[in-house]
Structure formats: C-alpha cells, structure tokens
Amino acid sequence: MAIEKISPGMQQYLDIKAKHPDAFLLFRMGDFYELFYEDAVEAAQILELTLTSRNKNAENPIPMAGVPYHAAQQYIDTLVELGHKVAIAEQVEDPKMAVGVVKREVVQIITPGTMTDSSKLGSESNFLVAMDRQGLRYALSYMDVATGQFYVTSLEDFSSLCGEIRNLRAREVVVGSPLSEEEETVLTRQMNLLLSFEEEVLDDVHLIDASLTELEKQTAGKLLSYLKRTQLRDLVHLQKVIHYEIKDYLQMDYATKASLDLLENGRTGKKHGSLYWLLDETKTAMGIRLLRSWIDRPLIDKERIEARQEVVAVFLNYFFERSDLVESLKGVYDIERLASRVSFGKTTPKDLLQLAQTLANVPAIKGILQQMEQPALSSLVANLDPIPELHALISSAIDPEAQATITEGNIIRSGFDATLDQYRLVMREGTGWIAEIETKERAASGITNLKIDYNKKDGYYFHVTNSNLGNVPTHFFRKATLKNSERYGTEELAKIEGQMLEARDKSSNLEYEIFMRIRQEVEKYISRLQKLARTIATVDVLQSFAALAEQERWIRPVFTQHRDLSIKDGRHAVVEKVMGRQTYIPNSIYLDNKTNMQLITGPNMSGKSTYMRQLAVIVILAQMGSYVPAEEAELPIFDAIFTRIGAADDLVSGQSTFMVEMMEANKAVRLATESSLILFDELGRGTATYDGMALAQSIIEYIHDKIGAKTLFATHYHELTELSQTLEHLENVHVSTLEKDGQVTFLHKIAPGPADKSYGIHVAKIAGMPDSLLARADSILQSLENQGQHYQAPRQPIQENGQLDLFASPHPVVEELGKLDLYNMTPMEAMQVLAELQKKLGSDSV
Template structure:
C-alpha cells in the first residue's frame, strides 16, 4: 500500500522535522497532515478535514492561508512548539510533474524574531550549554539583534538552570547527555538537540571565546545555521563575560529584589526597571535591562558612566535636545538583523536612513558640550555616511511590500523613470480617451476599466447599446447588464502600459534588492553605532531620573564599609508618590558589618533590606542613588532570602525553598558580598528555626565575613550582640497610641522590646473574640515564662531526660557542617534532631 507522490514528498520532508509542525505549501495554503493536523486543529481552533492519501485511504488534514500564516505561527511558538516552513521552490505553471519543495526556515521559541509576542524592549535569547571545567559553558545569542555572549557557569546543573532563567532563555540547545541531566529541572525550558559534527562554524565569531568554552558557542552556531538557512552576517563575535568583572545577582535574588519583573503579576510596574527606564529608544530599553542583569564590579568603568551622568544632569538643554533626537531613531539593531536576513522592507530601509540623518546633529550636540566626557563620547559615534548616501535611493514613504512599486524614488534610475513615464502617460491617455468616447457617443455612464484577466475595456450598459459606435468597437466580454469592448488604439496603448508597468515593477524590485544587499556590508558599523546610541540613551535616562527623584552620586571606597545616609527604597517611594516615605541610614563598617534587625511585622524591615541592595545595584550600573549621601564598596555578589514561597511544581515546601536559597548563598558568598536574610526558620518549629538562624549567623560571622542584614522574629537572637563582635542590633520602631500600634518605619539602634503581633492581627480585622483571647493567652504565656525556674547555661537537671536530649541536640547542631550539606542532607539532619527531642 503506497501514498500518493505528493504525500510521499511530504513524509520525506517531515522525517527531518519530527519535533516540529510542518507547514507544507500547497498553492495559497500551508497544509498539515496526520498528527500535525490533529494537534494543530485543536491548538489553533481550525477546521479538521481529510484528503485522499492514495492506497492508504483518507488522511487528516488542516491548513491556513499563506498570507495570514504568521499569526498561527505566533500561537504555536507561544505554546512552546516549533514550526518548519516548507515552500514551493519552483513555479507550478512552468514545472512538469511534482513541484520541488524545501524547508526554508525552522522557527523555534528561541529563533522567533517577528510577531506580536516579541517585545521591542527585551532581548530574545537562544542559548546553548556544554560541559566545561568545573561547570558549564553557556553561550547565548539574540538573533534579532546579533548580540552574542558566552560565560562560564561554575557549579552543576542547578547553577546552569538558574542562570538560564535569569537570562529568560526559553530554548536551550544541548547534547543528548545534558538533555538527560536537565530533564525535569525546568518545566518551562525547551531543550533542543544538536551536534557540532560536520558543522561549518565561522572562527571569527569565536575570537574572544576561551578555548574551554568554545564547545557551547559552536553548538549554538551549528543549531542557528541549521534552523535559519539564510545569511547571518549580523551575528557579532561572542563577547566573553567574566564573572569577576560583574556584580552577580542570582535568579532568586533578582526576583526577590524585583529588578526587572515583579514577584506578583505581569508587566514591569513595581520593578527597578520601571523606575529607571525613561529611555527614548527600544535599543536603550534593552541595554538598561542588560545592565540591570549584569552590574559592573570594577570601579573605573562605573565611575566613567557616572561622569557622563553628571555631565548630562548638569547640561539640561543638551540633554533635552538629545532626548528629542533619540526619539526619532528607530531600532537600528533589529533593522540590521532584518537586513542580514534579507527580510528588510523598503520601509525598514527608510527608517534606517531617517535614523542616520539624526546622527550628525547628535554628534554636534555632544561636541559643543563644555564637558570633556560628552565631547569624547561623540567620537564613538559613526555617521555611516556611505549608508545614508546609498539609502537616498529609497522613497520617503515606501509601501510595506517592495513588490508593490513606489520603493525607489524618481530620478535614481533613468530606465525606471522611462518605464514610469510610459505607464503614467498611458493612464493619462486612457482617462482622456474615456472623456472623448463619452462626448462622441453621448453615453455619460461609459467607462474604461481594467482587470487582470481581460485587460483594458470600454464598458457600455445594455440600455445604452444603441448609442455605441459598433463600427469601431470590438466585443470583448458580455456581462448580465453590460457589454465590454475594445478598439485598435486602446489595444495598442494597453500593450504599452502593461509592458511598462511590468518592466517597471521588475526593475524597481531588482534595484531595491541590490541596495539592500549592498547595505549588508555596513552592518557591523551600524551595530557599533547602535551600541553607542543605546548606551547614551540609558545614561540620559539615569540623568533624568536622578533629577526627578532627587538621587545623588555615590562614592566608592576600597574596603567593605557601607555608609548610606537617609536612604530610600526608590520604587516604594515612587508608588507612594513621595508621600510619607521615611528614609533610613545604613552603616556597616570594617569591624561591624552585620545588622540583626528586629521589630513588628509590617514595620518596614524587608523594605529597608531591599533598599540597601537596590542602592548597591543602582550604584554599580552607574546610576545615581536614592539617598542624601552614599559611600559604598565594590560588591561582588548579592544574595537575598526574602519572602515565603512554595515551589509547587517540584513539590518543595516554603521551608525547603528557604533552605535551598540559603544554602546557595552561604556556599557562594565571599567577604565582598552583600547578604540579606529575612525571617529565616519561620517555616519550621520554633526551636528548629531558632537553632538554624543562630547557626547561620555564627557561620557567616566566622567563616564568610560578608556584609549582612539579618531580619528575625526570634527576639532571643538579639543576645548574639554580646558574643559576636561584628554584629549589632537595630530595630524597626513602633509606638502604641490609644491601644493601637503605629509603625514609625524608622530604624533605631538596639533590639525591639516587643513584637506587636496581636496588633497586626487587629489591623487585619480578625474577629474581636480572637483578639481578646490572644491577649489573654499572651499574658498567661509571659507569666509562665517569668515563673519558670531557670538553669545556668552549662547546668542540666539530673532528673530531666528532656534536658539531656536538648543538650545532645544542641551539640549535634553545633557540630553540623551546614555549609557543606546538600538540601536533602540538611532536611535529614533536621528530622533526626526532631526524633531525638521526641524520644
């Protein structure tokens, strides 16, 4: 039993794209068959039909019109699928037998560069990972802009997945071995297999790649070449990102600090990106996101950015003029990508020309600045005069499709002008002929029309046939209520007009493609210009935000001390519209760099901790900061454990998530890191939680020495100030008025005197009987605690077995090497200790 020849062709093509929907071109439709048709009809909500498959009977089929296929492709890609687009490579009218068909592009979630889902202000990275010494090499590229980077991920698969998440990489290219290791670790991640065997990789793209990391870059380029099947001259050499030169903020910390996306909800509102992004271009918005993802950890480049921000803050008129100019600059990076792909339209080239026309004035504004930093920056901008000159051939308002005509301006090509003159003159002649025929015949409704099948014709309604000059008119077509004619002279003009139009469109499209191809030679220069303009855009945004929100320029010291005077949380302050926000100081010295923070819930402890971290991030991307003054060290890493969240997809509880994030921070931090811990241990029993919190504080104090803010509801831990010389107590102050608690949101020295937990419950409007009962129980608990006999720290009761068990548990906790344990081992230890207490 055999399929028809066409279905055999389909199955042969499909065999190479088993993991993708195959859009098989048949005339004006892309058709899908078999399982593709069954799935696509449900996903896209289109009609499922069938087709004769030969001796095997009818087979499932569905299809979409080729002119609206992009919308359907967008839907499939958004759901994590791949689409192989198979086109007819020959003209069916001029081919005997089966038309040759080939897949011209494989569209995947990581290579989808067009469509409504692609954000203009965000990078769309496709990644590839390969094993490297002490970890993995991670290469990633944005095909729409050509930006390519590579970095070394130290650690195992967990660290690799965290970085992939941080970069928002949806598709990761891997080998079969790594696919097995990563399966199930990140449900949202699409893993695509590739092999570098026999692939042709451009060595020029690898010049900055360390030898041990080249495997991931080669894997990525092999996949891109195989899927895109077209010119990729805009891909830039891989930029090696050295982690020692950047401030590292892991995925969980980035989420907890809400740098680029909020913890709850969608969009950008409530994030640091939302606050800082007043850029004028899509390129600038993407650049800002990159800087937030990778703050600097070197003093000189940070201060170089600060110098430019200072100049732009001082020179208001220059800044305002630059903003207006940048608003008229289109997305040069993505325009370069479309030119390289050969998909750029006449409108794209016109936008490129328009953008380049603004560059000389941008340069002039910078050159005429009195600030040397701005004048020096102007020398980084390339006018790209050759490109601008080349693109003068493009008309001012070209149509979206270059095949419609009107893309090339008059005067560029003499031959094209002649064709256009013949075509326009012929149409004027026809309009004149129509008027003459109406006068000759007296038929006011007579008209001369055109269609593609019959060409030009004279149309006379049947009620006026008796007036027609039938001696000159030759019948061409009969309609229900009209007759269509042609005359010898109209036939002659028709041939001239149609030939001129056809030749004009063909020549114009040829000229357009030649110009687009010549523009490819300048892509690297356009990309260099785009990088400089996007950087300028971000620095202008920093200056505007600093002025609007009263930010100050931070200074840096060579030690580890932090001194922030009247610091503020910039996002919360903006949300409150500056009304009622209470600023706070933060002082960490070389000899006292741990703060134990106590105070009631809702009093601002978490906000205070976050604002310190955000101040560090803002300073190290070159921005001004929300404070009266700030003197900071260069921080290498930020770790946060703030907020409670279950990871339901992997079956992990709040406490397990807390422990895993804490383990990652403790095992990676150095003495130049900033660590934020909020309410560690609240997800387990009181004694377990308190023991873990104290053990962690002691370990950080003794073994790591990092700048640390540790918020806790265990007031018993405040006594650690007496035994740990670098730890100090501060508290979020509150006061009672008429039996009600008032949060002052001000940090003060010393421990909190009470927790105000019942007052918070009262604010939440729990029923009055519950509040009253809670107050009564609290008085009973406090009385019992004061009346209970106490023992000396080293004295245990001879008659109390529980005391012996407690001593054994305390000894086990003290001997435990928590930093060296896996999360599972830590959980097992907790379980063992709990069983000891119960036995």
C-alpha cells in the same frame, strides 16, 4: 495506506515532514499554509482551526487544517509561545513554470529561541542558549538572534549552569552532550525548557575567537551550527562572540533578582512595581534592552562605573541640551533589529525608511553632545556614526509613501532609475497617446465612429463596422473578423501597446530587483549600524539615569577603597515611587569596619524587609552607574548579593518553603566572600521554634566568624539579640514603634538596640481579625509569658461575648510542664515524662 495511493503532492509533504519530525510543518499551497495528519489534528485544537480532510471519499481521509499565508505569523507566534517548533515549507519555483508538482523546501524553522518577528517579544531580548560539557566543566553560549549579540562563558557545575540559564530567561537550550536523567528532568520539567540537540560544530573564524578554551569554542560552534540548520541562510548580522566571566559582574542568582523585584514585580509578574519600571525613562527600543541588561548585570569595575556616573553628571548639568537630546532620541527606531531583518532577508521599504530617519537624527544627537564640550562624552561622540552615504542611498531610492509589500511596485522614487522612469512615463502617458492616435486616424479616414478598444486576446485594436470597411486606410492590418465588424491594428498602435504592456509587466519586477540591490548594499553597513545602535542605546540609558536623578532628587554615590558603608536617609526607590515621597520614611544605614552585621528585630509589617531591600537596590543602582535615592551614600563595591527574603514553596521541584530557605542560605554561606552583601529575612521560621532558632544562630555565627560579609539579618527570634554580647562585629537594631493607650503605630524607622516585643497581635488587628479571636490570642500570649515559653496552650473555644479565663487557677500538669528542663533531657526521657503527664490528664478527666 499503501504508498502507491499517495498523490505526488502528499508524498512531497511526507518526505519533508520526515526530515522535521519535531516541528509543525506549514506546507505552502497557493494562498494557504496547510497542515496534515497529526500536525493538523493538534494544531486545529491549539489554534482553534477548522479540521477538515483531504480525499474525503477515501477509506482513510487525511486530516487537514490551514491558515492564510498573509495571517500566518499570528498562528506561528502562538505555537512557538507554547514551546513548539514550526517549519515553513515554501514553493521555491513558479507554479506556471513547474513540471509536475511545484517544488517546495523548508526555508526556515522557527523555535522559541530563534523567534524574531513575534509582536509578543516587544523590545525585550530573546536568548537562544547552548550548553556543553567536558569532564566536570561546563560551557554556556547564548545569542539574541534578533540583534546578533553572541556570548560565551565557562561554568564550574550544573547548578551554576542552570542559574545562568534562569538569569537569561531562556526558553530553548541547544544541548551539545548527553544529559543524565536527573539533568534532563531539571531542564525540562522544573525549568520548562525546550531541549534541542546538536552534535555538529560550525568553526567560524570570523565569529569565534581562537583565544577561547576548546570547550567554549565547541559550545559556541554548536550554537552557530544549530542556528544555521534552522534559519537556512547566511546571517551576516551575527556579531563576534564575546567571552565573559560571571564574576566580572555583581553576582545575583535568579531568586535574588526575583525577591528584589528587579525586572518584574514578584507578586504580579508585571513590569509595574519593578526597578526596571522605575528606571525606564528611555526613548528607544535599543535603550530598553540595554537598561534591562545593566539591571541584570551591574558592574564591579570602579573605573567603568564612574565613567557612567560622569556622563550622568554632565547630562544633569546641561538641562536644556538634555531636553533637546531626548527629543532627538524620540525619532530613533530599532536599527539593531532592522539590521537583523536585512540579514534575514525580511526588510521592507518601511524598515529602510525608518533606518534613514534614524540616520537623519544622528547628526543632531552628535551635535547636542558636542555642544556640551565634556571629556566624559568624547567616546560617545566618536562612535555616533551617521553613515551619510547609506542615508543618501535610502533617501534617494525609497519612496516616502512606499507600501509594505515589495512585489507590487510603487516603492522606488522617481528619478532613481531611468528605465523605471520610462516605464512609469509609458503607463502614465500611454492612455493619452492611444486617445491621440484614435483622434488622428478618425480624422484621416473619415470614419466618424472609429474607436480603439482592448481585450486580453487581441490587445489594443481599431473597431470598424462592416458599413465602413471601404474607408479603412491601407496601413491598417486585420487582427480579427466578427459578424458585423472587423478589428484592425497599426504599427504605431502596436508599438504603444507593446510599450504599455512591457511597462505594466516589467515595472513592478524592476522595482523589486532595485529594492533587492539596495538591500544587498545595506548589508555592507550592518556592523557599523550595530556599533551605532550600541552607542545610541548607551546615551539613552544614561540620559534616563539623569532624568530619574533630577526627578527623584537622587545623589551620586561615592565608592571607597575600604569596606565602610554609609547611607544617610536612604530610600527604597520603587516603594517611594509607589507611596509618594511625602509618606515614605527614609532610613540611614551605617556599617563601618567594626560592624559587619545588623541583627534587625521588630514587628512584622513594620518595614524590616523594605529596609533590607533598600540597601540592595541602592547597591545595584550604584554599581549600574546610576545615582541613588539618599542624602549621602558612601559604598564599597560588592562582588555579590545573596538574599533570603519572603516565603515561597518550589512546588515544581517538590521543595517546601523551609527547604528553599535552607538552599538559598546554603548558597550564601558557601559562595559569599568578605566583599559580598547578605540579606536574610526571618531565616528559620519554616521549622520548629528551637530548630529554627538554632539554625539561625549558627548561620549568624558562621557568617560573622568565617565570612565577614556585610549582612542584614532580620529575625523574630528575640533571644538572638543576646549575640551582640559575644559577636564583636554584630549590632542590634530594631524598627521603632509608638504605643499609646493600647494602640500601636509602626514608625518604619530603624533605631539602635533590640526590640522589646513583636507586636504580632497588633498586626493581626490591623489585618482586621475578629475582636474575640484577638482577645483570646492576647490571653494565650500572657499565659505563655507567665508560664514560660515551653508551655503549649490547650485549644479552647472562642466565644463572641467575653472569654473563658482558663488560667485563673493553673492545672497541676501545667505547673509540672513549666518546670521541665527540656534542654537537659534526652528524647527518650522527654517521651517518658510526657507519657506520665498524659496519664495524669486522663485520670483527672474521668
């Protein structure tokens, strides 16, 4: 299409679109946001919009689709949820005052990492991450744009960087340096991240501390630069960047957190059935976010852990006060996000009323804590700032019945502004004043049908018919002449009319101006509101811990300086909650300074994995500062938890179950220290028996000899139980079973020593396998045990009525196979022997 044929409006669209080629451009036109060209075609398909066209009669009509501006948020949410960017182009001048095309500008770019208004976010954090590199070192900075929380750290390699991004559950990464093709593939295809590139560094001395490394300052600065470029406003709610070290918290990679069902149920992907689900007795949105953060990053600082425990202990001892505290917390709104809405310029009267209600609750919360008179609460009490002057301002200014919109009036309280009160008086009383004038002039003139009417052209006027023109008073002046009547005005009527029209036109504008002044005043309190929000969130999470400890009869764990671990009658908190306390079987775990490793044997489905997860969950709860599900618990402080539990392919990266197993095991043996906790379940089962057994044994020996970490190692390789004779710090334990009359009951109880059998066929029976299949499996098992485990049974058909006893008289080839010493044969010798045996089988069958 030739450029001269494009209208000025479409040229404006194309100019703006050229600056934002990677975003859907929502172009404000009247009451709609319109999309054109490829944006319209793609958005119509994604959002199920009607695709129309502009200039339908032209040779090349322009594809067009639109959404109503008042309902645009739901469409924006959908696009951003799918990983797209959306640029919002608004009219930035009054169409009535515009000369030519109304001026439009992009006022915000909404991206997966900067989305703050979506209802789909709920109360969870949405982190925007930035990464940069200098030589072999990486830095990572992240921010929750909705709350202004801002962090930065350094990382040693790309793998650690990806692990932290996974832990943050980020959806968008701002990239500050070139990526290799392999790195880009990992980030985009395997991790499904939107990559946004940023070269500019915003050096904000108020937000970025000079004590950071150059790379950390650079990374945080690029994150701020990207944020400024997309949000296009001063974000006064952003908090000063906090430097953190991953090693300052209990380290757990994404796979470990997933296998332990910490934040979501690994099977369903839902909150239900996770540790987060169990612990969430919080009453505020801020408490929910902080709880997730604490689950994600348990502490390793004994002093900080015990400070949290002290508060939980106080709350447990003051039942009635805690009940009052919970009621007070129910009236607290998400002031952390309300503060950000002020910064974004999106505050509504409803937001300010919620803020005022929260501030009104703070004195009650503070008073309840003060009643307890406990030193453990002193810092919390000190930081509960009710900001009385802000509460007074909002309460006196905002009408309790205010609407959500800020341009249609009725949002400011009467009595707050004298001019506004006068406007309202005029609007309220004006009609009565006009009626009084009408009555007065009718009596004075003697015109019995004299009345006052109104239209937009003439305003308010006296309507006088031609027959009464002789009685018109001299102070009347003509406004219009009609065929059968005249329209007159008076100075008094004009004055009232002017007041009413001014009140009508200016009242809503004045309310808007007053509201904007109040919002600017609220901005001054953002840092105090954020500090208050953090304090309320802390109180909320710790009262949640107390509620769980009371409801579930949890106890306060004790932390030791030595490395002994002692848990009496521990329980898996989530499993117990789902099953019910009466049916859950508790287990004790003892790993003293002479025992670092338990080798766990026993049947599948008997509770080995639950036993292992139980320990991890108790450790995590303890290092969060919570009480734990046990009768007694004495623990060292762990620096990391490494797990390999469950079987899963990583199909996106093309890795098999066994490869995932080996990668997770490799991470543990390379990164674990003496102060770590390692949980390995059935390691080695993803490959051939001897390969798997050899790897399992060598891993056990490596951890035992070179690392010394506390380790639970569950295995189906019963041969490995012999290691207890040669490894000083390893002990055998097994899951008890009760066998009677051929029926097996799994007791879910851990006992000393190795298991005597695996009971796999019994598990298959419980799963409902056909009787004939189970009978055949039992027969094969007996033959394998009789012949030696090098034997591989030939496949035989299964018959419903009885079975064939293939092994009544063993085949000579079978006897020879049983005598082979495979361990002392080379691969070539084994192949030659197998070839000879195959020939014998062939000759026998002829």
